[in-house]
Amino acid sequence: MKPLTVTPAVLLAIVISIAPAAYQVKSITASTSNAELIETGGAGTNFAMTEADYLTLIKQLAGSPVFVPMTKKPDGLSPQARFGVNFVLEGRNRAWILDGDDAHGYIFYADINANGDLGDDPPHRFELIDGKYSLRLQLPAKSEDGAETYPVIKKIVIDRIEPPGQADKQLALLMYGRTRRRGQFLFESGGSPLPFIIMGANGIYNWDYDWIYFDMDRDGTFNPDVEGYQISDKYVNIGEVTYEFAVDRYGRSVTLTPLAEKRPARAILLAGYPAPEFDFVDLQGVSRRLVDYRGKVVLLDFWGTWCGPCVASVPQLVAVYEKFHAKGFEILGITAEDTREQLTAFIAKSQINWPQTMEGEKGPIATLYRITGWPSYFLIGEDGRIVVAAPGGEKIDIAGELAKLFIEKQPF
Numbered sequence: 392m393k394p395l396t397v398t399p400a401v402l403l404a405i406v407i408s409i410a411p412a413a414y415q416v417k418s419i420t421a422s423t424s425n426a427e428l429i430e431t432g433g434a435g436t437n438f439a440m441t442e443a444d445y446l447t448l449i450k451q452l453a454g455s456p457v458f459v460p461m462t463k464k465p466d467g468l469s470p471q472a473r474f475g476v477n478f479v480l481e482g483r484n485r486a487w488i489l490d491g492d493d494a495h496g497y498i499f500y501a502d503i504n505a506n507g508d509l510g511d512d513p514p515h516r517f518e519l520i521d522g523k524y525s526l527r528l529q530l531p532a533k534s535e536d537g538a539e540t541y542p543v544i545k546k547i548v549i550d551r552i553e554p555p556g557q558a559d560k561q562l563a564l565l566m567y568g569r570t571r572r573r574g575q576f577l578f579e580s581g582g583s584p585l586p587f588i589i590m591g592a593n594g595i596y597n598w599d600y601d602w603i604y605f606d607m608d609r610d611g612t613f614n615p616d617v618e619g620y621q622i623s624d625k626y627v628n629i630g631e632v633t634y635e636f637a638v639d640r641y642g643r644s645v646t647l648t649p650l651a652e653k654r655p656a657r658a659i660l661l662a663g664y665p666a667p668e669f670d671f672v673d674l675q676g677v678s679r680r681l682v683d684y685r686g687k688v689v690l691l692d693f694w695g696t697w698c699g700p701c702v703a704s705v706p707q708l709v710a711v712y713e714k715f716h717a718k719g720f721e722i723l724g725i726t727a728e729d730t731r732e733q734l735t736a737f738i739a740k741s742q743i744n745w746p747q748t749m750e751g752e753k754g755p756i757a758t759l760y761r762i763t764g765w766p767s768y769f770l771i772g773e774d775g776r777i778v779v780a781a782p783g784g785e786k787i788d789i790a791g792e793l794a795k796l797f798i799e800k801q802p803f
Contacts, residue, residue: 417579418648423572423589426642428527428544434565436552439473439489448476452484461486462507465500465514473562478502479593480543481532489549489564491517497524497549517549524549532594534641541641543594544570568593572642583609585629589638589645596642599623599753600763603638603645616661616780621761623753626654660761660780666691666771667759671725671748674735679723679746686773687719688796690789693757693767693782695727696737700784701766705741711790712745718797719773721745727752727765772796 440448449460461474465488472490478501479485488509491497497517500509517524526547531540546567551560569592575584586606589596601622604613607629613619620627620636627634627647633654634647658667670680681689692708694701712722722745726734729749738747750756760769764784770792772778778796781787 418646419576419578420644420646421574421576421587422644423574423642426542426544426570426572426591426594428546428567429569429571429590430546430567433569434548434567435477437475437477437487437564437566438552438554439475439562439564442472442474445474445476445486452476455484457482458484459486459502459505459507461488461502461509463510464488465510475564477566479568480530481505482535482593482595487564489562493524499526499547503530517547539641541594543568545593570594570642572596574645576645576647585609586611587645588613589642591642594641597622597638597640601638603636605629617659620657621763623758624657624761626650626657628653628656658759660769660777660782662777662780664777665775666769666777669756669759671723671756673746673748674731674738677746681723681771682775684721684723684771685775687721688715688773688778688793689771690720690722691760691769691771692722692724693727693760693762694724694765696729696733698765702737704766705743707789709742711793714790715793715797720793720797724748725750725754725756727754727757727762 445461449458452458452460458476468488468490471492472488475487475489476484478487480503483505485502485505486509487502488500489497490500496519499515499517501512501515502509503512515526515528517526519525528545528547530543530545532543533540548565548567550563550565552563553560569590571588571590573586573588575586577584586609588604590602590604591598592601595601599622602619603622604615604619605627606613607618622638625635627636629647631653633650633652635650637646637648639645658664666681668681670678672678690708694704696702708722712720724743724745724747726747726749728751731749734747734749737743748756760767760782762782764782767784768779768781768787768789769777770779770787770789779787779792
């Protein structure tokens with residue numbers, strides 16, 4: 392009998408035949424459903440101004456490449472007409488006008504064609520729904536090169552809100568522009584489809600801060616802490632395979648491309664899970680590692696001297712550090728977008744006595760902990776596990792949490 396000759400083609404067939412069933416040998420692209428407007432939470436608040444205040448504001452915005460100032464008003468505006476900015480379409484900030492009152496209703500003008508003339512765009516009338524004046528718009532938008540058109544959905548609600556630092560409520564527009572699109576992946580290996588959702592705003596879905604959610608356990612829900620990935624995360628482990636995911640700019644599809652080697656599983660940033668390890672060099676040039684603080688309670692403080700709420704929280708951090716440091720409490724500061732001069736001057740002025748390191752907005756530690764707002768905090772227990780996670784700028788009661796962790800033992 393002749394010996395078996397194993398050619399490269401035969402060898403490849405053998406490798407494929409014994410590969411894990413979950414392995415996907417080529418990219419998968421899944422299309423998405425039509426966009427659904429998210430009508431709760433996340434609305435931008437845009438205060439209505441007098442024309443004089445608007446003209447003062449646009450002087451400050453002059454020169455911005457994305458701002459389109461109003462050059463002409465519609466005819467026949469009433470004395471109640473109010474003006475504003477932040478009507479965003481195609482990445483450009485356009486002017487708007489609100490005219491009317493509660494008794495007679497409201498008309499909305501927006502510079503949809505971005506030529507500065509609000510009189511050549513069609514006006515839109517608000518409807519009174521559940522006691523609120525509301526307007527829903529579906530507008531065509533063009534890609535940067537003008538070759539494609541994509542839909543933008545907006546909902547605008549008239550409200551009266553207290554501006555920061557003021558007691559009197561002011562007329563304002565709440566603008567809802569966040570949308571989601573749904574789809575599912577079908578794998579060559581079979582098994583249940585993998586549902587997913589992509590999130591975007593103003594018709595765009597692939598900014599680094601946008602989100603995609605994979606229903607890993609196929610339970611019909613999406614746990615943002617476990618199943619949510621920012622576009623900047625780039626990679627996701629599904630079964631035994633790591634995929635690079637790419638979201639179409641206008642949300643029409645998502646593509647998964649398998650990698651030859653599996654990447655480490657992404658850390659779960661929830662209470663009870665191990666805090667991701669990292670090392671850093673502090674301002675004095677000392678190399679440090681998070682693991683070196685095992686046995687102590689550690690607060691990771693993601694902040695910056697440019698961040699008003701961050702600066703406002705410093706006196707509280709100084710107070711809790713002085714109270715609990717001797718008991719085994721440490722703070723590690725990770726600043727974003729600061730210069731060494733700004734940071735060292737602020738540290739000296741504020742009597743900050745804990746280590747600090749500097750990195751960019753998308754620095755390695757901020758990326759590892761998926762920081763989306765400042766200040767952000769992670770409180771880590773003596774065992775290296777997360778006690779409290781607040782990566783999106785949420786407020787936490789640091790003093791209260793520390794009091795629970797450092798309960799003084801009562802004598803027998």
